[in-house]
Amino acid sequence: MQATANKVLKGTIKHISLGSVNAEVTLEINPGVEITAMVTTASVDKLQLSQGKEAYAIIQASQIMISVD
Template sequence: MKISARNFLEGTIKEVHKGATTAHVEIEIKAGIVTASITNESVDELGLVKGKKAHAIIKSSDVMIAVE
């Protein structure tokens, strides 16, 4: 697979939490856990299950930080 995004994190699916239409997929990477919100349809099409190797690809125009 080739992709232009540079924020490409390899890991293993820790949990898949399906909701009514959207799923939260937790991917365990070296630095911790990354959670993605994707459609249930995408979960099914990609065959995402606990223990499967996956990549978190992060593409964003900005990052927000907040403190108390």
């Protein structure tokens, strides 16, 4: 796979939490290291995502923000 994104991380789908419109997909990219993405439920169906399947987290962001009170 080739992509122009900044980071492409290969992992295994650990969990999918389906909502009515969106789904939360958690990838384990290394033992104990997880990344979670929000995608549409239509994308889950189209990509045939399921627990245990290999997938890629493609990250393209100019900045990441963290905030606390």
